[in-house]
């Protein structure tokens with residue numbers, strides 16, 4: 001277990017900016033990419049488990065942005081872009097400050113909201129995507145449930161729908 | 163992290179194994195084995211160790227196919243291989259994707275199968291360093307080996323890459339910390355620079371951190387090139403960086419004895435894509451008027467470079483090679499995986515040692531819902547949720563030996579430490595079996 005244990009993120013939300021206006025929806029720049037916890041968990045093979053959801057189904061945000069939205073660590077947020085919408089956890093970023101930017105490690109959750117446009121360069125656009133973040137009361141889905149909900153490859157057959 | 167007792171309960175140590183995770187291919191790992199299972203590993207980083215101490219629960223152990231309810235059920239090897247061969251032999255536009263986490267030996271029959279059925283063969287470079295390969299074709303490649311950097315470099319620059327997260331031993335084994343022939347004091351004799359909009363874990367260790375704006379890389383590098391050419395910058399701030407800092411940095415870069423630039427996906431995944439790399443390579447060319455500079459892409463998987471080298475050697479093209487006309491063709495944006503999926507062109511998808519379920523945008527993955535997917539892998543992952551036929555492979559570098567290429571194109575032998583589970587088969591064997599079975603089907607239908 002040692003290899004995927006995450007450092008504890010402090011649970012303090014600093015509302016030090018008194019004139020920070022509370023907002024329901026935040027417009028942000030979305031970045032995705034690799035992160036050591038996601039990498040370790042993925043290659044170890046533990047993708048069906050809760051650990052994977054905790055390391056890849058999470059948006060690392062600037063604490064100030066979280067204060068604006070009024071969300072704490074491990075609260076659910078809905079992230080929307082032109083390509084889709086997905087519910088992930090919010091968590092304080094180790095790399096803060098980076099107000100207006102969120103980071104979601106690569107994985108099935110990030111995939112839903114990144115762009116598949118390659119501009120004829122073979123490489124999809126994984127970084128620098130405009131997105132919005134809002135509070136959500138939905139639970140973050142486990143990998144298998146997410147794959148079923150997003151792609152519905154076999155659920156159609158199972159339910160007899162075509 | 164809690165303190166853990168050293169592991170003393172083992173039968174033997176297999177020394178100098180090569181790590182099968184990232185492109186640093188550390189070849190100094192000691193694997194501790196007890197009763198044919200790995201109980202510990204020494205020298206690996208968190209990433210390497212997590213992969214070698216794999217999660218047994220999710221290991222794919224038997225061949226599987228979907229039943230009428232869409233559930234994966236165990237089948238015989240023969241049944242699964244025949245079904246897969248049948249799909250491949252009868253397809254019009256098969257796409258064989260992956261290959262970066264297996265050995266070169268598996269790629270040989272893979273390429274033969276590709277030629278036989280007129281498929282497209284592609285690897286992870288298509289979604290990571292593809293633009294790098296294109297840029298190298300545009301403007302060249304001032305390459306070195308990591309050993310040179312270790313012995314000579316007095317300035318190391320990382321941009322668009324966060325090795326402390328993706329290649330954790332890169333700094334400590336090759337570039338920054340080790341003592342080298344001309345850098346007797348190791349870290350103290352080198353300047354570490356990070357250009358990254360984020361205060362990344364690597365930036366935290368650096369001597370100089372240049373936080374240019376998001377998507378500001380192209381402008382920033384161009385500014386340095388302008389200064390190098392003796393031009394005056396007319397704006398006060400460029401890409402979020404005050405010009406005094408740009409002048410100062412350029413001066414430092416000119417006055418190093420041996421500089422090395424490492425770049426990662428931060429450059430290839432933003433909007434300027436291969437143009438970012440073009441400009442980075444040209445920067446290195448310009449710097450060489452003053453001092454010795456080299457650059458290297460930070461390749462992700464341990465054999466992603468190997469595939470590109472293998473394909474270039476065999477077919478003349480690095481990735482995304484299309485054989486549908488009977489001869490190899492390569493056309494970025496046409497014969498590359500994401501584009502083929504976006505256009506809904508492929509009709510059978512074979513994925514080996516890769517996880518598109520976890521790494522492709524879902525807009526591209528959506529096409530995998532409509533076509534049969536054959537998966538060769540070792541763990542039940544996101545792709546397995548989309549797979550119709552699952553063939554369990556073995557773990558290269560732990561259970562199977564083979565050849566891989568490090569990010570600086572040095573080939574390394576990967577050792578075997580334990581025997582694979584009885585019901586699994588080596589990737590090379592699986593692909594060769596598929597090849598033979600497809601040949602038989604083709605011959606019978608003549």
Ligand code: SF4
Nearest residue numbers: 181184188207210331
């Ligand atoms: S740096 Fe890369 S190759 Fe070296 S031990 Fe870590 S994961 Fe393995």
